Amino acid sequence: MAKKELLKVENLKQYFPIKGGFLGRTVNYVKAVDDISFTVYEGETVSIVGESGCGKSTTGRAILRLDEPTEGVVSFEGTDLTTLSRSEMRRKRKDLQIIFQDPYASINPRQIVSAVIEEAMHIQNAVPKEKRRERIEELLQTVGLQPYQADRYPHEFSGGQRQRIGIARALSVNPKLIICDEAVSALDVSIQAxxxxxxxxxxxxxxxTYLFISHDLGVVRHISDRIIVMYLGKIMxxxxxxxxxxxxxxxxxxxLLSAIPVPDPDKKKExxxxxxxxxxxxxxxxxxRFHTRCPYATEKCVTDVPELRTLPHMKEGHQASCHYIEEIHSGEMQPRDYSEKTKIKA
Amino acid sequence: MSTYKNILEVRNLQTSFFTDDGEVKAVDGVSFELPKGKTLGVVGESGSGKSITALSLLQLLSKPGKIKGGEILFKGKNLLDYTEKQMREIRGNDISMIFQEPMTSLNPVYTVGYQISESLMIHQNLNKREAKLKSIEMLKLVGIPSPEKRVDQYPFELSGGMRQRVMIAMALACNPDMLIADEPTTALDVTIQAQILDLIRELQAKLDMSVIMITHDLGVVAETCDYVAVMYAGQVVEFSDVRSLFKKPKHPYTVGLLKSLPRHDIEQEKLQPIKGTVPSPKEMPVGCRFSPRCPAATDLCRGRMPGLITDEQKNEIRCWIYSEEWDGDPEVNIYGEERIAEG
Incomplete structure (x- = not known):
């Protein structure tokens, strides 16, 4: 069965201007996302991982046009979202929802839960007015809350429960794609699970279909089908x-993988x-972009931008942007400063 | 000097917050010990009382928080008998602390050099010039490049990882015997976290320091600690050496935590979360505090609080399953169908 492309991002760039100087002119740009392309197929979970400042959240926001992207094409079911008018885009957001990291900041504290969820349905005109209450109660049950909690205020809920409210709100308009921006990062492990x-x-x-944005590789390994690793605005x-x-x-x-502490005291790792x-x-x-910290970097890495590519020893669909994939894989190239590579718990 | 086996022994520590709605027992009967030169991990989720325990050790609680009882024996002497003036001699000199958020715990209007010098001038009676030289030395020790230049910079000029290094330099300036690190790497990216944990480990060996590592991250515990106290709802539910804790956890809460944890290093089928949520401090269960969420709980668990039971490895568990009074299935399997620990 051929996989259906749901979301296709091509050459997306997001530059934020830095104003300064005497006349408040743009003096420079923060290149938060710099020319990235990827595809998300229907029904899968694609994760974007990376450390702070890599552009993962900016990518999510640019897809939804919460920040207008500087350049590039974002096709959703064949429609380029970047060419839509504001009202068309708003209607389109029925299909693309987002869940944010902080359940304390992303829900209006002065609205009761049913109003929070109803607002989304109202804007999208997703459910006829008289059916909304029923739908809200059904949604609350779907996300593991009780129907009677619909008339409570957000402060009466714990962090995990609030995140469930955020999920119910996203689901209320029957979206096709949900962008989860660090959606479980603020939660304790037992609740996160x-x-x-x-x-x-x-x-x-x-x-x-999920586009899951996270810095936690444990979570990502658990939930994803495919993974995009970003560093400084580029896909690695x-x-x-x-x-x-x-x-x-x-x-x-x-x-990145080797830096994560493993919850097993016997596991020795390099x-x-x-x-x-x-x-x-x-x-x-x-x-x-990684050459300043890369243990393999050469002159070429300083001058030439590597492209994403697949080599024979890699699985189909596995791409990396490094000039020396082959040399590193074969062992022909060794990390420059071997003393930096330390054995722990040896 | 008196003789002591453990650099720190905490016995039945009780810290409460006296609010308008009544007393909230944030730390309720916590005991643990830390041998000299070793690292103790205090692990737990939000609201477990781990940070309040740390603040209690140094008596840094502000109103309405108050230490109600217990003993904090540091080198054999009870810190709770000390006056505020005596405590000030201890803080930063014998026991230091680093915090989670290096931006808020550094003063933005002073240079980093000044902030490191401060404790040196107070505790070690160094003059300004000597203190600055020592500050540069400390910055070098924690791996900050060009320390002569950095010493005159302000916190905003440094990155998150650099700030945490400055915090460590400050904490270690007076060569303390014990370091309390409260979520020292939680705000940092993993590649920076690895650097900082490495640094703490290295300096601990170099300076023969004992460390209390407060964290919610079981990976950090496994990699840095010798002993672990698992806290839940203001109590220690399991105190164990690090290997036993991860290989054969005994408290159902510890088991649940490990099963909830998504791992990056192994393939897992489905996560097995702990059902429900942490009880509110105002509505603590009468019996075992974990009983409402525990898959093995019986009437005994719901009715009476279990004490700490010592097992053959001298580890302690606060759970009725391991007592003679256990009224449930004697063959109870708290691990579920598959054991979490393998290989």
């Missing part, structure tokens, strides 16, 4: 989950310690 399981059940039940690697975790190709992905901090996206490094 509840919400992750809920998201999975809802996906099966309603045939949803795209792959299906299994291939990414078992056979990471990009030096950044490898370092840690690739990255030097320094993420550079500023205002004047990002030339060539490969």
């Amino acid at each position: 509840q919400v992750l399981n809920l998201l999975e059940e809802l996906q099966d039940e309603f045939g949803l 690697e795209i792959s299906d989950k299994k291939s990414l975790f078992e056979n990471p190709q990009h030096p950044y992905t490898k370092a 840690r690739i310690m990255l030097k320094g901090d993420v550079p500023s996206p205002i004047d990002p490094p030339t060539g490969c």
